[in-house]
Amino acid sequence: MAIKDLERLQALHRFLNLEIDKDAELQEMIELTAELLNCPIALITLIEGDTQYFLYKVGTDVEQVSNSDSFCRYLNLGNDLMVVTDTHKDERFASNPFVTGNPNVVFYAGVPLTTHDGHLLGSICILDVISREFTPVQSRLLRVLAKRVIQIMEFEFSINLLKQQFLQARDAETKLRSFFESSSSCHLLIDRDMGVMAYNKNMASFLKRMYNVMLKQGTHVNQILQGPALESFTTDFKQALSGKTITFEREVNYKNGERIWWYVAFEPGFDAEGKIIGISYNATDITARKVNEEKILAQNSSLRQIAHMQSHELRKPVATILGLMEVLKLDHSPEMTEEMYMLEETTRELDDKIRMIVNMIN
Known part of the structure; x- marks a missing residue:
């Protein structure tokens, strides 16, 4: 309703x-x-x-x-x-x-x-x-x-x-409010004129902390955002009003030095007759996930470097042994005993394993 x-x-x-x-x-x-x-x-x-x-x-x-x-x-x-x-x-x-x-x-x-x-x-x-x-x-x-x-x-x-009808509407409002307040995300319901219709406590406390804005019903978005931030918000808002759902991940650096990654969704809001009456704006803090992803990427990069270095260092003595074996065979040296042939075979197996490791990390 x-x-x-x-x-x-x-x-x-x-x-x-x-x-x-x-x-x-x-x-x-x-x-x-x-x-x-x-x-x-x-x-x-x-x-x-x-x-x-x-x-x-x-x-x-x-x-x-x-x-x-x-x-x-x-x-x-x-x-x-x-x-x-x-x-x-x-x-x-x-x-x-x-x-x-x-x-x-x-x-x-x-x-x-x-x-x-x-x-x-x-x-x-x-x-x-x-x-x-x-x-x-x-x-x-x-x-x-x-x-x-x-x-x-x-x-x-x-x-x-x-x-x-009043009891049903009040029950619906209670459920909506309960959903709003139980979520860790920031929620806004905004009318077609970009005025705030409803919001949860997380959004109100965040805007107070970051922008020193006391959020209330009727607050206009331009009382919160200015400049490029307002222009970007307005663009996404208009697309949602046309019936599209807009989602993206974005890092924002705030004036107080905080850096927060957000998952943002602009979704059209409909009345009982299916008419778009505004948009639902939802922002979820995904900073912890992004930080973990960055750590994992850094760790993987380090592992690749270590593996690359180790594989090349291991191949040097292997390549040297195989080279000596080839020289001995070309000279038909009597020193090529059965044990040396076994050593050659084992060395080649080791070389194959090293090549496989190099291919995996590349």
Whole structure:
């Protein structure tokens, strides 16, 4: 998630901590409905399966009814208000047990509770035991009250959704921060305008020590680097903004005399939609590795010199012996005994080994 989104959710924190008692609000709404419309019974109902639940009510102790006995089952998404002035004269309700028996309902008016995306949840309705007319003003008022009920319900849903998003964002931020701080490298997140969005403690302490810069969100790169260093950084930054990943190793000599080898990576940073919003800059101190590599190279060079010198020094007496053997053979000297021939063979074997060593070091 983008840093700006995190900041937006953090700004909502006080709002998300509001204590909202939905049940009390809705009960107060239905009591107000009964009072304003002067009816003894008023209900906010929710439909689930084959049952209609009376969650908020005035004038009845009934908790739920079957949909087959429900007045509100005749409400639908295309009918925003249904009024029955006399249930005895309406064949849909004349035999309803709540008409023929307690509480002997005669009048009914209801509005469906429909979400903004078109789902029918239930209804808000009023009932009376006498026949009555329902005026246009009363009809409008019941519609307004229905909208207010839906607003309260969806507001709670929105609050819970925002809380979930906030917790997820905070968890993501915590993990990101944990990663940043657990790394021995120096990390920066930089926006498209080269302003610092996030950083770890290693980077902050390094910049304070080397450049006497107090790093904070919004610090511009040109407040840290100048001259050729800034130009080089800007070049790599622009390439990363184009979508390329730039990596290299570089030795830097600082004003305080320190010499540090860095492995540096410029990587494009993306938002949730895949748009490049900045770059990730990571620098790892590889000085110890480089020093070891230099030592190994120096040692290898010394070993080559020693081996070269030793091999040539050893070949001198070997070459001398082989030369004498050739002279004796040319003179057909009687002194060439079988032991001397064995000495010649052994010397040639030694010469071959020395040549092999020379070839290996070259």
